[in-house]
Amino acid sequence: GKEVIIANAVIAILTIGGQQLFSFFTFSCPCHVGQNLIYGLAFLGVPALILLIVGYALNNQTWRLVMGKRPHFERVTSSNRLLKCKLVCFVLCSITGRALVAPVTWLAVTLINGSYYICAVSEYVPVYYYGAAPNVTASEHRRILATFPCSQLVPPELTRARDEVILLLRYQSQVAGWLLIAVVVVTVFLSYCLAGCFSPLSFLHFRYWSSYVHNEQELFDEATEQHSRLYAMQHVRKFFGFVPGSENVKEIRIPSLREWQAISGLAFLKRVDEEHYDYSLLHDWALKERASGKYLRIDEDP
Numbered sequence: 001g002k003e004v005i006i007a008n009a010v011i012a013i014l015t016i017g018g019q020q021l022f023s024f025f026t027f028s029c030p031c032h033v034g035q036n037l038i039y040g041l042a043f044l045g046v047p048a049l050i051l052l053i054v055g056y057a058l059n060n061q062t063w064r065l066v067m068g069k070r071p072h073f074e075r076v077t078s079s080n081r082l083l084k085c086k087l088v089c090f091v092l093c094s095i096t097g098r099a100l101v102a103p104v105t106w107l108a109v110t111l112i113n114g115s116y117y118i119c120a121v122s123e124y125v126p127v128y129y130y131g132a133a134p135n136v137t138a139s140e141h142r143r144i145l146a147t148f149p150c151s152q153l154v155p156p157e158l159t160r161a162r163d164e165v166i167l168l169l170r171y172q173s174q175v176a177g178w179l180l181i182a183v184v185v186v187t188v189f190l191s192y193c194l195a196g197c198f199s200p201l202s203f204l205h206f207r208y209w210s211s212y213v214h215n216e217q218e219l220f221d222e223a224t225e226q227h228s229r230l231y232a233m234q235h236v237r238k239f240f241g242f243v244p245g246s247e248n249v250k251e252i253r254i255p256s257l258r259e260w261q262a263i264s265g266l267a268f269l270k271r272v273d274e275e276h277y278d279y280s281l282l283h284d285w286a287l288k289e290r291a292s293g294k295y296l297r298i299d300e301d302p
Contacts, residue, residue, distance in 0.1 A: 047103075251298055
């Protein structure tokens, strides 16, 4: 929908801005044989990999896929298994498509910029630069080519050769960047076309379904916030003797040292039966202990 397009555009813009800042403040080619390739590929690939992992991690569908469990009472049949596989593949493709926005943008922008590519492959350029002595060895050839990304290290007699090599590598890098963009655009377009062709829903029905899913998620989040707050409020009231925000508080409860110790510490989920969990130590205390203890009356008039 429109929200997805806007979100992807924002991610792409932020990635472009981050790449420019990242290049300006951190990138400095070592201009040394054997190090250029590692350094250039690291700046090309590692941020893209990190962005891909972050894209997966920030997508709620990833965690639904990882943490979702099949009900025990559901009968496993071949048709159910096939439907499950199709659904998993569809969700994976959807998650991957969203996660690839940032890393593909990073790769495309860095290739169009050309600096990382020039640094990485400069020593491997199969060209004979002007002014080179005929008896220069292959290793010396590579050493000189490796210095080409750093203009201050190139001898004056090789300036012309250096400019030609840099132009050649920038051309290759920019062509690769535009080809990557073209491939991604065509792939995304064809994917949407294929998804539309195999969808059992008509165009308007699909728009309605998308709207329904979006609204359902919003309402569910709102209900989750309110429900969890009301549920937690019962346990807090049992511990302190009043509800936060109450105007006419008649008395407050003074928790004992043992009770403070019972709700303090580290805890995650505690399974209490087949269907229920305790969500916290306070929750566990509220369900087990009686609301007895010391109470202090609050005078209404100061």
